[in-house]
Amino acid sequence: TLLYGAIAGCCSEAATYPFEVVRRQLQLQVPATRLNALATCAKIVEQGGVPALYAGLTPSLLQSSSYKTVL
Numbered sequence: 001t002l003l004y005g006a007i008a009g010c011c012s013e014a015a016t017y018p019f020e021v022v023r024r025q026l027q028l029q030v031p032a033t034r035l036n037a038l039a040t041c042a043k044i045v046e047q048g049g050v051p052a053l054y055a056g057l058t059p060s061l062l063q064s065s066s067y068k069t070v071l
Contacts, residue, residue: 013064018053 022041029035035043044052 010061013061017057021053
């Protein structure tokens with residue numbers, strides 16, 4: 001069951017990670033030039049392609065899986 005939990009955690013992390021990337025970009029925007037979430041997502045994909053939405057996923061997966069293993 002530990003393996004199943006780790007796999008489920010990794011799948012959920014991978015599914016929600018693009019939303020985290022967009023959320024971080026929204027937080028970094030200055031109020032004068034603030035874009036909505038959809039426009040921010042489009043800007044990220046335009047600048048770096050779809051893989052830009054998953055930049056940093058590997059360290060996040062390693063961190064979350066090691067945390068779950070300890071628990």
